[in-house]
Amino acid sequence: MMDEFSFIETIKQSTYKQSTLIKGIGDDGAVFRNRSSDIVTCVDTFVESVHFSSKTMSFFHVGYKCLAVNISDLCAMGATPTFYLVSIVIPKSVTNEELTELYDGLHTIASNFRMDLIGGDTVSGEQLIITVTAIGYVPAPYARYRSDAKVGDYIFVTGTLGDAQAGLEILLHNLDVDHKEYFVTRHRMPKINVDFIKNLRTIKRMVLNDISDGLANELNEIAESSCKTLLIEDAKVPLHRYIKQFPKEKYEEWKYYAGEDFELVGTVAKKDWDTVVQCAEEHDITVTKIGEVIDDPREHGSVFMRKNNELIRLDKKGYRHQIGK
Amino acid sequence: MMDEFSFIETIKQSTYKQSTLIKGIGDDGAVFRNRSSDIVTCVDTFVESVHFSSKTMSFFHVGYKCLAVNISDLCAMGATPTFYLVSIVIPKSVTNEELTELYDGLHTIASNFRMDLIGGDTVSGEQLIITVTAIGYVPAPYARYRSDAKVGDYIFVTGTLGDAQAGLEILLHNLDVDHKEYFVTRHRMPKINVDFIKNLRTIKRMVLNDISDGLANELNEIAESSCKTLLIEDAKVPLHRYIKQFPKEKYEEWKYYAGEDFELVGTVAKKDWDTVVQCAEEHDITVTKIGEVIDDPREHGSVFMRKNNELIRLDKKGYRHQIGK
Numbered sequence: 001m002m003d004e005f006s007f008i009e010t011i012k013q014s015t016y017k018q019s020t021l022i023k024g025i026g027d028d029g030a031v032f033r034n035r036s037s038d039i040v041t042c043v044d045t046f047v048e049s050v051h052f053s054s055k056t057m058s059f060f061h062v063g064y065k066c067l068a069v070n071i072s073d074l075c076a077m078g079a080t081p082t083f084y085l086v087s088i089v090i091p092k093s094v095t096n097e098e099l100t101e102l103y104d105g106l107h108t109i110a111s112n113f114r115m116d117l118i119g120g121d122t123v124s125g126e127q128l129i130i131t132v133t134a135i136g137y138v139p140a141p142y143a144r145y146r147s148d149a150k151v152g153d154y155i156f157v158t159g160t161l162g163d164a165q166a167g168l169e170i171l172l173h174n175l176d177v178d179h180k181e182y183f184v185t186r187h188r189m190p191k192i193n194v195d196f197i198k199n200l201r202t203i204k205r206m207v208l209n210d211i212s213d214g215l216a217n218e219l220n221e222i223a224e225s226s227c228k229t230l231l232i233e234d235a236k237v238p239l240h241r242y243i244k245q246f247p248k249e250k251y252e253e254w255k256y257y258a259g260e261d262f263e264l265v266g267t268v269a270k271k272d273w274d275t276v277v278q279c280a281e282e283h284d285i286t287v288t289k290i291g292e293v294i295d296d297p298r299e300h301g302s303v304f305m306r307k308n309n310e311l312i313r314l315d316k317k318g319y320r321h322q323i324g325k
Numbered sequence: 326m327m328d329e330f331s332f333i334e335t336i337k338q339s340t341y342k343q344s345t346l347i348k349g350i351g352d353d354g355a356v357f358r359n360r361s362s363d364i365v366t367c368v369d370t371f372v373e374s375v376h377f378s379s380k381t382m383s384f385f386h387v388g389y390k391c392l393a394v395n396i397s398d399l400c401a402m403g404a405t406p407t408f409y410l411v412s413i414v415i416p417k418s419v420t421n422e423e424l425t426e427l428y429d430g431l432h433t434i435a436s437n438f439r440m441d442l443i444g445g446d447t448v449s450g451e452q453l454i455i456t457v458t459a460i461g462y463v464p465a466p467y468a469r470y471r472s473d474a475k476v477g478d479y480i481f482v483t484g485t486l487g488d489a490q491a492g493l494e495i496l497l498h499n500l501d502v503d504h505k506e507y508f509v510t511r512h513r514m515p516k517i518n519v520d521f522i523k524n525l526r527t528i529k530r531m532v533l534n535d536i537s538d539g540l541a542n543e544l545n546e547i548a549e550s551s552c553k554t555l556l557i558e559d560a561k562v563p564l565h566r567y568i569k570q571f572p573k574e575k576y577e578e579w580k581y582y583a584g585e586d587f588e589l590v591g592t593v594a595k596k597d598w599d600t601v602v603q604c605a606e607e608h609d610i611t612v613t614k615i616g617e618v619i620d621d622p623r624e625h626g627s628v629f630m631r632k633n634n635e636l637i638r639l640d641k642k643g644y645r646h647q648i649g650k
Contacts, residue, residue, distance in 0.1 A: 026471075027550075031364070033363045035360050035361075038358045039357050040354040041354055041410060043444045050448055050449060085368040087456045089454055121370045125452055126451050136354070146352050146353075209353065
């Protein structure tokens with residue numbers, strides 16, 4: 001195994017992309033200066049045999065995805081990603097080549113978004129564990145809070161739902177299906193739409209959540225934070241045409257309760273809906289209106305789904321990671 | 326074990342102390358706004374049976390120390406701690422009571438320094454692992470870089486060295502010595518002098534490093550970053566009088582190569598030395614001048630130690646964590 005002190009040295013950038021960075025890796029801490037934007041931070045931890053295994057991901061994918069999920073969180077706050085810090089716990093079994101591959105994954109997605117690595121720690125341990133802290137900038141007042149939904153808002157999602165779960169099932173059970181690569185890539189390398197989020201900054205108020213733990217869970221978070229009732233039309237929730245080859249009861253479950261699609265769900269005033277649609281078109285993203293924020297004082301904080309003219313309460317039951325070895 | 330989703334909820338603060346915080350825990354990320362200071366970040370990971378074990382630390386101490394080491398890094402950058410994010414990997418064997426105790430440790434030191442917890446992640450895993458990302462503020466131009474040492478600077482350290490290592494040895498080998506509690510506390514609950522650092526902001530240029538991996542290692546980092554030669558007087562390196570009960574060859578080794586004292590080593594212009602001494606007195610801290618930055622163009626980036634009129638090169642050989650179960 002590589003010396004625990006040297007890994008961060010080997011992945012240290014020789015040049016930095018962000019002009020607000022004053023001091024990168026190489027002191028007791030990094031220093032940056034931003035006098036105009038607000039600063040957003042988030043952290044996510046990736047554990048071997050909980051979030052991934054050698055069956056589901058290569059080291060490259062592990063590196064790629066653990067930064068992707070943080071970028072997704074920043075986007076859901078309306079922020080542009082700028083910096084990240086990474087802490088890696090490395091078991092003895094991991095080779096230098098595998099570590100380098102993991103770094104390639106991190107570096108590839110970081111480069112795509114011009115993010116700089118500004119800190120890290122590497123220690124030895126029994127399981128491979130990666131913790132990424134990501135930092136982004138958002139000019140006030142464009143931070144997107146869950147608590148900002150208002151009655152009359154349209155509820156929308158980007159892309160299609162359940163695809164990442166389909167990809168995971170394919171990997172775990174060696175399923176032989178059509179368009180395998182599409183689903184597997186959705187699981188391993190979530191696409192994050194940073195520019196889309198940036199260009200939505202003409203809209204003053206909007207709610208965004210990234211769909212990491214299932215649409216039902218994210219909708220409930222918006223409903224609770226905003227103290228509003230959310231009403232969804234089941235038939236509108238977008239599914240990819242490829243997913244229909246799976247059993248219906250599967251993908252109908254996945255669209256609400258499967259994790260890691262890293263699409264966005266949000267709410268926006270009716271008057272701003274056209275702007276969202278237009279912006280999505282420019283970035284080659286599909287957005288779908290799936291419901292409305294309604295006025296129901298008895299049920300503040302709840303989510304309902306209309307299916308075949310029946311109203312069903314959509315519970316929070318979130319996605320639980322459990323991959324195993 | 327506690328539900329992995331609920332731990333961060335249970336430790337979420339109901340009120341926040343920092344006025345620059347806009348949004349704490351409860352969205353996809355936290356948001357803060359600081360238009361006047363520079364922002365410093367650092368990250369540190371604590372692994373069971375590498376950095377601590379049940380023999381050396383209670384859960385309270387683990388929580389306390391993993392934030393303390395980050396506060397120490399911020400101080401060494403000249404920054405005032407403000408926020409932290411914590412990611413915890415929790416094995417099944419850990420009880421709710423133990424987790425609560427760990428949190429008490431985190432919370433105790435966070436409160437002392439008015440730090441707010443603004444993000445976190447909890448996941449299950451095989452080993453107890455805590456990763457803390459800390460954020461601090463420093464008004465320009467008072468960030469303290471390793472690269473700023475100048476010829477003629479005095480080199481100084483705070484406190485006494487080797488005490489934390491003595492504490493660790495006492496714990497690992499059940500040593501029966503006098504003033505046991507003093508040493509053990511030095512290992513478990515490092516004292517960080519945030520106000521001292523703050524009040525030194527009348528001095529425009531100074532170098533600071535926290536002594537986490539041994540004085541020899543930190544001095545070499547300053548020498549290398551500044552491209553200067555550092556000359557230390559061995560007899561001046563401060564030892565606590567209690568430590569002299571240990572074998573001489575032990576504490577003579579510890580003062581240069583033992584880790585985790587979390588004292589500060591720095592350099593400062595001669596003209597500013599009195600200010601440092603006075604400021605230390607006000608905060609009841611001892612500072613000791615141990616050497617000078619000298620002009621030796623053949624040996625830029627090196628550290629020498631004078632002992633019995635002999636010059637000895639002080640190598641970088643850093644402290645390696647290895648505690649075992």
